[in-house]
Amino acid sequence: MTFEPEQLGQSSQELASMLRDLRQRAGLSGVRLAARCNMSQSKVSRIENGKVRPSLVDVEQILRALKVSSSVVGEVSALARRANTEWRNLRELRRKGLGTRQAELKSLEASSAHMRYFLLSMVTGLLATPEYVRASLAHSPVDTSKAIAGKLERQAVLYDTSKRFTFILTEQAIRWPVVYPLALAEQIDRLSSLSHLPNVDIAVIPLGTPTPRNPLNTFTIYDTSLVTIETSAGSLVLRDGRDIRGYLNEFSGYEDSSLHGEAARAKLAEWSATCRS
Template sequence: MTFEAGQLGESGPELASLLRELRKRAGLSEDRLAARCNMSQSKVSRIENGRTRPSLVDVEAILRALEAPPELVAQASALARMANTEWRNLRELRRKGLGTRQAELKGLEASSAHMRYFLLSMITGLLATPEYVRASLAHSPADTSKAVAGKLERQAVLYDVSKQFTFLLTEQAVRWPVVSPLALAEQMDRLSSLSYLPNICIGVIPVGSVTPRVPLNAFTIYDASLVTIETSAGSLVLRDGRDVQTYLKEFAGYEECALFGEELRARLAEWSAACRA
């Protein structure tokens, strides 16, 4: 089954309808299907009515229980993959307003307990100084005033000790000259300062470190439920549990290569001094 990027995340109603039809064809009630899948009847009902987005594992369990024919298994699996994957085009995000995007991110951060950020080439807005935030958006053709304000407002979540943050940055992300050398030194000082907060863990992977794989994109993991992957054209959102686990494993591999604590702060001080020189 082929599909366009614009279809991603929009197949939920079609999937719900197909699963409901397959159950009825099999002559099973919601209760009997739920028992076969080790699910609650209410969950089956929510899936079939489109109120709950089923994971690929849920869909596979339902299809096995229904003994669905191979062609319908393939169709339902493809729809489930599409429902759990969403593409957000950068042009569309700009059309809606970059400030709206900041509100969405704020909502994600409010609903998550542990957030993990892998930063390949730039520093995220949560860690950025105001000057860095403004410079990072300077290339945008859209009005960025609300986005700048939104990024800075979101930083308050860092001081919520009920939440845990882990930031992994490459040396390139820390040292890339997004701002002037003096402003970049201030940005490094901010990273060092934030690394003392009890709920924040900041690590840097120095150039030359041997990593378990070659990173291709920046990504963020929210708890163990959602991953966003940043590209130059937009962002990809993955909700399937197996996809999330893949990125958690990748993140853990990079974590083993990073400098933390006093080693991190010593390296930042060295780079900051070089900028000021």
Template structure:
């Protein structure tokens, strides 16, 4: 399935209107359809007015209850897939203010109990030293001092033992020098230190690890309900359970090949010593 980014917002409106029209054409009230789907009438109403976006599973249940033909099922489920995907372009984030972006991330982190991060290229802000954070914002327009402060504030979440964190980093991510060598040694030392926390697992994928699947994108999975995937121009947000399951499977594949605990610390210590 292909789509343009501007389709994502419109698709929610289109999906709501399509579900409402299909129900009316079937001659059913919202209450009757709700009973057929084993949903509440208010839930059906929120779907049809666009106040709530149905999941792909919700849409499939509704289409079965409406006895929709195969062509309609294919068309509407494709629309639902787009509606459960969000595109956030980087320029829009800059216009809204990067501090708001930091607040959104803090909210996602606060709501999740299990967080998984795949980092193929660089170290994420949660694990970064202040100098590394400042360097990573070099190409962000405007005054970055407040953003640095918010990123560092977010790091407090790492010490919440009610949450579990798994960070998978390639060797490149650990060793990519965006700060001077002495600062890189300090940054890697921080990774080693954090790896001792009981709720944090830091896995390392050395360059020579033999794997048929390549590390394509940075992505984060929040519990099993939401995944974000980043590239140079923005990020995709996936809420459909099938997309999230795919990212969980990819994460598990890399996790099985990663070094953890003492092995990971030994590798990182070697790389830190090399920078010294």
């Protein structure tokens, strides 16, 4: 099933109205529908008023309880998929201001307990040195001063020990020459230093390491509620539980293939020394 990018993430209110209309046509009260779905009546009410975005599983339970036709199931399921998937176009992000994007990420990090980052091609801003941050945004056609400040400000969250961070970086992500060799050595040393934080696990996958899947994109998982996938044209946001479970399983496979702890720090030291030589 495919959708036009502009359709994604814009169907929540339409989905809420359709589910409410289907219930009313079936002659069911919110209380009776909730009982059939094994949901609370308040959750049904929040879904129908657009205050809660239902997962695809929620929608399937409601449609089964309402005993709608297969054609209606297909139509509503497609709408639910669009509502749970959002496309962030890079041009639109630049128009709004890259600093706004940093504020959104800061809010996500503040509301999450365990964040998992799979980094395929670059070091993420949370782990980056100031020089690396500036270089990573050097080719942007818009003013990046607020974005740079926002990236550096966000790094304070790493020291919040109530949160847990797991970073998996490929060798390509670590050694890609975003900055000159000596600055890259400093960046690699920073990764090693941050790996000593009690709530931060920095794992590395050296080139040639067999992995259960061939990674295609950088992605971040926030608890078990949201996944963001980065592409060169923008980012995709997934909220459906089945999509999230799929990415959690993929992440777990890369985690099993990674070097952790002292083994990771030894490899980082080797790469840093190569940069300095």
